[in-house]
Amino acid sequence: MALNIAVDGPAGAGKSTIAKLVAKKKNIIYVDTGAMYRAIALYILRKGTDLNDSEAVSRDCKGANVTIGYDNGTQIVFLNGENVNAFLRTEEVGNTASKTSANPAVRAQIFNLQQQLAKENDCIMDGRDIGSVVLPGAKPKIYLTASSEVRAKRRFDELIEKGEKPDFDKIKEDIEKRDYQDMHREISPLVKAEDAVLVDSSDMTIDEVVEKICSLCE
Ligand code: DC
Numbered sequence: 001m002a003l004n005i006a007v008d009g010p011a012g013a014g015k016s017t018i019a020k021l022v023a024k025k026k027n028i029i030y031v032d033t034g035a036m037y038r039a040i041a042l043y044i045l046r047k048g049t050d051l052n053d054s055e056a057v058s059r060d061c062k063g064a065n066v067t068i069g070y071d072n073g074t075q076i077v078f079l080n081g082e083n084v085n086a087f088l089r090t091e092e093v094g095n096t097a098s099k100t101s102a103n104p105a106v107r108a109q110i111f112n113l114q115q116q117l118a119k120e121n122d123c124i125m126d127g128r129d130i131g132s133v134v135l136p137g138a139k140p141k142i143y144l145t146a147s148s149e150v151r152a153k154r155r156f157d158e159l160i161e162k163g164e165k166p167d168f169d170k171i172k173e174d175i176e177k178r179d180y181q182d183m184h185r186e187i188s189p190l191v192k193a194e195d196a197v198l199v200d201s202s203d204m205t206i207d208e209v210v211e212k213i214c215s216l217c218e
Contacts, residue, residue: 003028005124006131006138010190011094011178012151013144014201015126021210023124024073026215026217031068031117032075033084033127033134034097036110037086039079041097042065051099058105066110067115091174098178101128102185128182131193140216141196144209148175150202 004020009013019023023030024192043064049156069076076083087093094127100106114134127134131141146154152172159166182190192198201209 004118004120004138006135006141007126008131009144012155013146015144018209019124019126022213026105028122031123031125033076036066037097037101038093039066039077040106041100057103061106070163098181104187127187128190131196134189141193141194143192144199146202151175
């Protein structure tokens, strides 16, 4: 059976940074499921679908064929054959993904892709419902979190680094809004799976978190 490591947690907890490093260390692939939801959100945004019209979102998302490839260990997301990696990491796409991912048709659209990738590859997969719904048999399962203050500060520093002029309070408010949306939706809400190990990275370095996860794989 393939090694399947599940990492769930709220936005900005450092899941992708940590998962990429663990993947490198263990020579396994990193599957970023948030990027798949972002690709569908991008499709919906481009199409101009009314986000508040759930029937329209259910109907339109069926036109988004999401597939995954790897280039030197980096996950590439293809949307109807187009490499869309460069368009996925904007606040607009992230906030839209948080809304559209609450739609059952959107989740169904990429569920099989996620399970298939884990069946065929040793992988570390991150998201919101990996340990609880997508890969209930994953071992180990990690619930990675940090306070909203710390997560907002990390995002703030990232944006400063990029030469932007971010507003800390607005970033924190957005993070808390996304937490609420991700944790309170009806389908596949963000929860800690019963058998997941809680890792609070608020006062931990990246290396400490990577070590902790690798030690849970032994
Ligand atoms: O991890 P991220 O910020 O790239 O995810 C974007 C959105 O996608 C997030 O707000 C919730 C959703 N998502 C989800 O519902 N389930 C997942 N497994 C991964 C992400």
